[in-house]
Amino acid sequence: MNAQSPAALAPGATLGILGGGQLGRMTALAAAALGYRSHVYCPEADCPASQVTPLFTRAAYDDEAALSAFAQAVDVVTFEFENIPLPTVEILTRSVAVRPGAEVLAICQDRLREKDFCGDQGVATARYAAIDGPEALARHLRDFGTPAVLKTTRLGYDGKGQVRLEADSDPAAAWAEMAGGNPEARGILEAFVDFKLELSVIVARGLDGEMADYPPVENQHEGHILRTTIAPARVTPQIAEKAEATARRLAEAIDLVGLLAVEMFVTEEGEVLVNELAPRPHNSGHWTLDACVTSQFEQVVRAVMGLPLGATERHSDAVMRNLLGEDAEAWRTQLGDRNQKLHLYGKTEARPGRKMGHVTRLAPRNEG
Numbered sequence: 001m002n003a004q005s006p007a008a009l010a011p012g013a014t015l016g017i018l019g020g021g022q023l024g025r026m027t028a029l030a031a032a033a034l035g036y037r038s039h040v041y042c043p044e045a046d047c048p049a050s051q052v053t054p055l056f057t058r059a060a061y062d063d064e065a066a067l068s069a070f071a072q073a074v075d076v077v078t079f080e081f082e083n084i085p086l087p088t089v090e091i092l093t094r095s096v097a098v099r100p101g102a103e104v105l106a107i108c109q110d111r112l113r114e115k116d117f118c119g120d121q122g123v124a125t126a127r128y129a130a131i132d133g134p135e136a137l138a139r140h141l142r143d144f145g146t147p148a149v150l151k152t153t154r155l156g157y158d159g160k161g162q163v164r165l166e167a168d169s170d171p172a173a174a175w176a177e178m179a180g181g182n183p184e185a186r187g188i189l190e191a192f193v194d195f196k197l198e199l200s201v202i203v204a205r206g207l208d209g210e211m212a213d214y215p216p217v218e219n220q221h222e223g224h225i226l227r228t229t230i231a232p233a234r235v236t237p238q239i240a241e242k243a244e245a246t247a248r249r250l251a252e253a254i255d256l257v258g259l260l261a262v263e264m265f266v267t268e269e270g271e272v273l274v275n276e277l278a279p280r281p282h283n284s285g286h287w288t289l290d291a292c293v294t295s296q297f298e299q300v301v302r303a304v305m306g307l308p309l310g311a312t313e314r315h316s317d318a319v320m321r322n323l324l325g326e327d328a329e330a331w332r333t334q335l336g337d338r339n340q341k342l343h344l345y346g347k348t349e350a351r352p353g354r355k356m357g358h359v360t361r362l363a364p365r366n367e368g
């Protein structure tokens with residue numbers, strides 16, 4: 001993409017952001033650095049993104065009048081989480097470009113569609129099956145063996161709606177736990193992957209199909225919540241290449257404009273299996289704010305505004321740690337460490353496990 005292209009939105013234009021969390025906040029800050037305005041749409045008052053821009057619509061995602069006014073007020077729309085209701089995006093799409101588009105969201109909102117999509121592209125995942133109730137679960141469990149993981153196809157995150165099954169697990173109880181009282185719930189059963197490590201790759205794709213990806217990073221979870229990201233991942237060049245090629249293939253096939261974060265498992269045998277896709281900035285990309293020429297937040301702004309993508313080279317190695325719940329109370333200590341950078345999200349209530357901020361520790365880039 002050429003910055004002179006008529007499709008490029010010039011500084012002064014307004015980026016609409018659906019969702020008001022920390023990802024929206026950091027996107028709005030990056031947009032401001034490039035001379036854009038951001039308008040945040042979020043149902044909650046005083047959300048992290050609304051604190052950094054005066055343009056804020058507080059309304060429900062099904063408020064058609066508010067959505068129409070929002071569409072009129074912005075030049076392009078992006079989103080900071082993938083569980084935006086599809087009808088919301090469809091209403092907006094009538095009068096403004098939404099990037100990434102509704103079809104990308106539809107795939108990434110549904111774990112089953114996501115895995116089918118990977119399979120269609122020849123991309124490996126854990127073995128899986130669609131599950132519509134406890135009987136199907138019992139049947140497939142006999143076939144898959146244990147351990148296995150039952151996940152809700154929709155609206156699960158940070159381990160919510162996920163149940164690990166062992167040899168003595170009761171399928172009916174597991175189904176009830178996964179469904180959480182929702183009679184509409186559908187499940188996906190996955191074989192348990194005894195992975196060596198978890199990786200993610202964030203790839204950007206511009207309006208003209210140009211792509212740029214960040215090096216694979218290593219993600220360590222605790223209680224299903226990302227705790228630490230190590231950049232770059234400690235893997236062989238072959239694994240890194242396979243992971244990057246996979247992310248690029250998926251971004252192209254899904255016709256992405258924006259960012260796609262691809263979470264993967266690496267096995268002892270060197271297999272790379274895709275676990276999950278997120279079509280937005282991702283927690284495992286926060287390190288790019290402090291260690292790369294172009295952060296993931298600047299990159300998503302560039303992509304959706306129709307600008308050329310920025311360089312994804314890192315000038316430092318980095319370890320990012322999330323500050324969860326009460327961790328953020330130690331902000332003075334974190335601030336005093338000269339080798340790290342503190343980011344806080346402006347959240348007032350420190351519930352256990354809630355992402356309140358992160359710190360990134362930088363080290364000279366190791367070429368080894």
Ligand code: AMP
Binds near residue numbers: 156159192224276
């Ligand atoms: P997800 O919500 O799918 O991102 O899963 C959250 C975390 O649960 C992953 O990052 C893994 O640590 C673990 N997990 C999910 N699916 C599997 C699986 N099929 N095998 C082993 N671990 C899994």
